[in-house]
Amino acid sequence: MTVKAQFDHSNCGDCPIRHRAVCARCDADELEELESIKYYRSFEAGQTIIWSGDQMNFVGSVVAGIASLTQTMEDGRTQMVGLLLPSDFVGRPGRETAPYDVQATTDVVMCCFRKKPFEELLDHTPHIAHRLLQMTLDELDAAREWMLVLGRKTAREKIASLLSIIARRDASVSQKGLSGPIVFDLPLTREAMADYLGLTLETVSRQISALKKDGVITLEGKRHVTIPDLGRLMEEAGDDSDGGFLV
Amino acid sequence: MTVKAQFDHSNCGDCPIRHRAVCARCDADELEELESIKYYRSFEAGQTIIWSGDQMNFVGSVVAGIASLTQTMEDGRTQMVGLLLPSDFVGRPGRETAPYDVQATTDVVMCCFRKKPFEELLDHTPHIAHRLLQMTLDELDAAREWMLVLGRKTAREKIASLLSIIARRDASVSQKGLSGPIVFDLPLTREAMADYLGLTLETVSRQISALKKDGVITLEGKRHVTIPDLGRLMEEAGDDSDGGFLV
DNA sequence: GTTCCTACTTGATCTCCGTCAAAGCAACCA
DNA sequence: TGGTTGCTTTGACGGAGATCAAGTAGGAAC
Structure with a gap:
């Protein structure tokens, strides 16, 4: 003491x-x-x-x-x-x-x-x-x-789930308020993402392209991600919970 | 003491x-x-x-x-x-x-x-x-x-995995030697199995029928299962490990 | 510069499983 | 005996994602 x-x-x-x-x-x-x-x-x-x-x-x-x-x-x-x-x-x-x-x-x-x-x-x-x-x-x-992600979510939802985990985890270190855009570098290759999500790397790539096209995320190069609206991303992930336990 | x-x-x-x-x-x-x-x-x-x-x-x-x-x-x-x-x-x-x-x-x-x-x-x-x-x-x-089952196994492998878990878990109670055939009643509906495996109940039903047709399992009624050869079932499950931790 | 090499993207095709629909079957009730 | 209900099976069809196959982009080595 x-x-x-x-x-x-x-x-x-x-x-x-x-x-x-x-x-x-x-x-x-x-x-x-x-x-x-x-x-x-x-x-x-x-x-x-x-x-x-x-x-x-x-x-x-x-x-x-x-x-x-x-x-x-x-x-x-x-x-x-x-x-x-x-x-x-x-x-x-x-x-x-x-x-x-x-x-x-x-x-x-x-x-x-x-x-x-x-x-x-x-x-x-x-x-x-x-x-x-x-x-x-x-x-x-x-x-x-x-297990819910692997068993029941679509490829697009899986990608959104993974991105929102990394974003929130990252954000909790760098900034407390989650209001503004979130920026980070993807620490995983497409293949590693695929292995985590139970997908193939081609599907991962396609879905990331789709999320980019739809304005849910922005990409500079292949790894540098900007998330303008975390709430939007979490909707895409089919996430109702706060996801506090993830990773 | x-x-x-x-x-x-x-x-x-x-x-x-x-x-x-x-x-x-x-x-x-x-x-x-x-x-x-x-x-x-x-x-x-x-x-x-x-x-x-x-x-x-x-x-x-x-x-x-x-x-x-x-x-x-x-x-x-x-x-x-x-x-x-x-x-x-x-x-x-x-x-x-x-x-x-x-x-x-x-x-x-x-x-x-x-x-x-x-x-x-x-x-x-x-x-x-x-x-x-x-x-x-x-x-x-x-x-x-x-997570491996949900992310990477086929429907047939998923069913075989679930059956072998139940069989081994059941067998560990009833008999020590795992050599003979194993008999048990499925404690789950097809829907519950589907929810566990990340499948639909129709797919569960079809794959069970297929395993039956191929002689991997025997069914009396809809729930009473006989597994003549656990090793064969575990091969079908794509299981190399002893699976000791499962459920 | 050229040549690798690795990571990634995109396209074409295939297939497993989901979806929709109908029917079988046993238990239970009247 | 027939009806209802819950669980299961089976069939037909379509689509999400896997597979196969090029092709692009960026970085490092030389």
Whole structure:
């Protein structure tokens, strides 16, 4: 309690696990302990961070860049099952092996903790375990929300859904008010978008062209997107909810 | 430890939460505490147990019957996002409102705990929190596995996937060896299957007929299914993994 | 500059599944 | 016995999106 004051939280942002898993009700002793088992790793775009079935010897969170969770069938069909943006957590306390491939979609920096010590830390600091449960429930909600996209939405709605997720997620970092136009660079190739949406890259391309033609979005080059009216985009996505849990 | 011996665990099976969330490392005092906040509720097939957006004042688990989690879009398109079989947990410690509709697919009996006291129990019994995290991670894996089904599998593969989930889940209760034929009653209407699989009920019906014609399954009446060769069915599902996490 | 190379776009065609429609079948009631 | 109702099957047809196939654009290497 008095100890807390001694700890510098000013740059919690640069290591999101600290912020998301700990700072909510932090304690300097635990932070020191986390600090001692922490290390950083960098990955280049396209690199596989973890192979499905591998032994996991760390957990951690994305500090910069975008990573994806993907599943692949024997014949090569692949489905992305999660998009990891900065501050998202990776890893399964209590699990031995990774259930999916984790790939760096862009260049990625991860903040890692050795798994064993982290699990021990979990055992004697209930509020971190509690925080982890909340994060896992959020991910579960996002996954289920995405099941609706995959199962029932049209190609156009799927694209609009993905764009509005990225837009809102991006907007929440850069600006609080969502009134003005939103501008961002697409961090995904058309193929990656297709893998996330259960489409082919050709269909993705066609639908993006269609949304552009209809004035729902503006494109400069192939990646730089402007969304003049987020509400309009969300209508296109068939989204009645606030979509708060998505990604 | 000595106390444990005094507690009767012989019928843990009739209230799965006890078994799944507690008995793994149980303690009579906690069980007594759980007992005091426990009650049962019954629902008829078709009834909605919880409406999306409702205040949740309990958590619990399914004791008998099958319940489903569903999302509905404004225009009526619906997607099932979870199938709750006996022993599955319902509810979100730390969440105020329900994110999805929970519906009784068959007649359902639930074992409920008042939410507030249950959350307090969680706070001072870390191993229950731990168990709950594991269960949530399992659900997350199941949801992500299902995203592959929804996004990339053909109608025939989807049906085979669903049948093999039910078969394996059923078989794990009734028999340990999976060598012989598996027999069970489909607990879902064609429409419910369609909602789960992101198909129409007509397509479900057609694909079931096709699997029957091809000898992958046998049908007596409309619901009684025999699976002569589970391996064959899993091939049809395009399933290379053991699918251990599914539902 | 030229030559790659990768990412993307666009067109033509095909096909799986959705839509619309009708009919079968069992349970239940009168 | 016939009628109603809910679930299911089957058929005919059309369309959204997949597949196959060029072709464009931009960046890096030389």
